[in-house]
Amino acid sequence: MAAIELAALTKVYPxxxxxxxxxxxIDLTIHDGEFFALLGPSxxxxxxxxxxxxxxxxxxxxxxxLGGRDVTPLPPGRRNVAMVFQDYALFPHMxxxxxIAYPLRIQRVPKPKxxxxxxxxxxxxxxGDHLARRPAQLSGGQQQRAALARAMACHxxxxxxxxxxxxxxxxxxxxxxxxxxxxxxxxxxxxxxVTHDQAExxxxxxxxxxMERGRIRQLxxxxxxxxxxxxxxxxSFIGSTPMNLLDGTAHADGIDVGGTILPTPPGLAPHxxxxxxxxxxxxxxxxxxxxxxxxxxxxxxxxxVENLGATQLVTLTTAAGLVQLVVDEDTEALPxxxxxxxxxxxxxxxxxxxxxxxxxxxxxxxxxxxx
Ligand code: ATP
Numbered sequence: 001m002a003a004i005e006l007a008a009l010t011k012v013y014p015x016x017x018x019x020x021x022x023x024x025x026i027d028l029t030i031h032d033g034e035f036f037a038l039l040g041p042s043x044x045x046x047x048x049x050x051x052x053x054x055x056x057x058x059x060x061x062x063x064x065x066l067g068g069r070d071v072t073p074l075p076p077g078r079r080n081v082a083m084v085f086q087d088y089a090l091f092p093h094m095x096x097x098x099x100i101a102y103p104l105r106i107q108r109v110p111k112p113k114x115x116x117x118x119x120x121x122x123x124x125x126x127x128g129d130h131l132a133r134r135p136a137q138l139s140g141g142q143q144q145r146a147a148l149a150r151a152m153a154c155h156x157x158x159x160x161x162x163x164x165x166x167x168x169x170x171x172x173x174x175x176x177x178x179x180x181x182x183x184x185x186x187x188x189x190x191x192x193x194v195t196h197d198q199a200e201x202x203x204x205x206x207x208x209x210x211m212e213r214g215r216i217r218q219l220x221x222x223x224x225x226x227x228x229x230x231x232x233x234x235x236s237f238i239g240s241t242p243m244n245l246l247d248g249t250a251h252a253d254g255i256d257v258g259g260t261i262l263p264t265p266p267g268l269a270p271h272x273x274x275x276x277x278x279x280x281x282x283x284x285x286x287x288x289x290x291x292x293x294x295x296x297x298x299x300x301x302x303x304x305v306e307n308l309g310a311t312q313l314v315t316l317t318t319a320a321g322l323v324q325l326v327v328d329e330d331t332e333a334l335p336x337x338x339x340x341x342x343x344x345x346x347x348x349x350x351x352x353x354x355x356x357x358x359x360x361x362x363x364x365x366x367x368x369x370x371x
Contacts, residue, residue, distance in 0.1 A: 002067030002157040002190055004030040004053065009062035011048050011214075022048040024214040025062065030207075033188045035181070037201035040211035041237070046194040049211075050160050053192065054083050067157055077106070082151035083160040086167065088143050090135040096122060096146050097131040103154040121149045125183075141172045148180075152187070159184070159191040165200065177203060198238050202226060210234045232279055232354045241284045241313055246320045248280035248350075255280050255350070258320025263296050265348040267359030272350075279351040280320075284313060286347035287325035289333065290340040297340040298323055305333050316341055 011023040022045045030036045038046045051057040053064055055076035063072045071079045082103070090099050100118040109117070122128055125145040135143055144164060151159060164180075165173045181204050184191050195201050201208050202222040210218045210225060210233075218230040229235035235243045246257050250272035254261040257280050264272070272278070290297055300316030300323060308326070314333045316323045323341045327333060350357045 003032045003065075004028075004158060004190060004192070005063075005065040006049075006053070007063045007065075009049070009052065009064065010060045011045075011052055011057060012060045022214055023052065023059075026214075026216060028209060028216065028219070030190060030192065033190055035184050035191050035193065035204060035206045037205035037208045038192060038194045038211060039196070039198060039201040039208050039237075041196060044211040045214040046196070046211055047162055050083070050162055050192060050194050053158075054081055054160050055079050056083075079158075080156055081158040081160055082154060082156035083162065084144075084147045084151050084164045086163040088135070088147035088164075088167075090143060090146055090150075092135055095132050095134060096127060096138070096149075099135070099146055100149045100153050102150060107154065117153050118149075121153045122146075124152075125149045140168050141176055144168065144176055145179075148183070156189065159189050161191065161193045163194055163196070165195075166197075173200075180204065199240055202238070210237060228349065228356060228358075229281075230356050232281070232351050235281055235349070235351070239283055241324060241326065244280075244282050244284065244287070244323050245351075246280045246323070248278050248320075250274065250276050250278050257298065258318055260298055260319070262298070262343065262348075263345045265345055265350060265359075268350055268357055271357050271359065276352070278357070279354070281349040281351060282343040282347060284324040284326045286344040287323065288342040288344070289314065289325055289327045289331055290342050291337075292340070294340050294342050296345070297342040299338065299340050302333055302335050302337050302339050305335055314339070 006026050006028045009023055009026040013020040013022055026049060038049060040046055048057060052059050055074060059072060063070060066079060097118045100121055101114040104114040104117060119131060122131055125148060127142060127145055127149060130138060130142060138146060165176050168176055177200060193204060205222060207221055208225050209216045212233050218225055218234045225234065226238055229238055232245055236245060248255040248257045252274060254263050255278065298318045298320060300318035302314055303317045304315040306313040310329055311326050312329060312333060314325050314327055316339060325341050
């Protein structure tokens with residue numbers, strides 16, 4: 001088990017001009033035993049970061065320490081990490097037992113010991129009866145567990161998972177997610193998990209790094225990243241229904257959003273300058289539905305109603321743009337009707353130039369900007 005320390009890690013792939021800058025000076029410490037998620041849209045550099053830690057890519061500059069040891073120049077085999085790939089990368093011509101034992105064979109562990117270890121690990125993961133099968137004779141979930149067993153058998157210091165759940169159907173994915181979390185807790189091995197699925201990252205991780213274009217845009221616990229996205233990029237990425245981000249203007253009596261004055265969130269008034277543009281942000285879950293006009297509400301016409309099972313997602317067309325709200329299953333919201341959206345002021349966030357305004361900051365940003 002080991003902490004992972006990345007310092008000024010940069011990766012540039014060869015290409016025209018300055019090349020492809022996949023990682024732009026990543027500084028990050030992942031704690032011993034932590035379950036850590038790298039989250040971000042396609043092409044943000046997640047896989048490159050994972051592969052660079054594994055040693056499958058060479059860092060252009062910067063350092064990687066695993067368990068206090070500088071592994072930057074070392075080949076993958078000498079880093080004591082195990083990677084589980086999206087497609088599991090099981091050898092099709094080998095049995096489950098041989099697949100699991102393969103890393104031990106490379107480490108020249110004697111055959112009887114290898115066999116015993118493979119059988120033991122397979123049994124732990126519920127594959128005890130499938131040792132003689134080949135990967136093609138396993139279900140997707142079983143293949144995933146065989147790949148996990150192969151990673152576990154050699155007792156690595158670090159697990160690196162590259163979207164290991166993405167080939168499973170929705171139900172299996174949920175089961176595998178719970179299984180993975182329990183397994184990681186039991187083993188206590190430092191784990192980095194790459195995903196573009198924000199729900200997966202929120203459910204699994206102790207901490208999350210949200211990446212964009214080779215940089216970390218926010219680092220924090222799932223709760224912190226969900227409740228207080230540090231910038232509008234993270235705000236629009238996290239949440240199963242995207243956050244409403246509305247253009248607003250700050251005034252002494254509140255925030256003007258599409259011609260309606262809405263209350264300023266608690267503690268933020270001293271941070272604002274009269275007439276400055278802000279982004280008014282509220283999650284659909286924190287917007288109340290009112291059929292009749294209500295104080296502090298945005299009026300609009302219902303354009304779409306989507307059934308989410310126990311709740312419904314209602315989209316209103318307002319003077320401030322589209323506003324989405326989650327209502328319970330019994331609310332009668334009909335397309336074409338006029339309705340009112342009432343944001344919960346204590347859940348409203350404000351962004352200036354795309355960055356979160358924080359009432360806990362000691363300095364008043366608006367004043368400190370002046371010379
Ligand atoms: P995805 O979720 O689609 O896998 P990602 O966040 O894992 O995306 P990477 O695969 O790390 O992103 O890619 C980061 C950037 O580096 C992208 O612009 C990609 O096109 C580029 N890239 C990745 N591998 C190479 C390579 N071998 N040569 C050149 N450019 C590459």
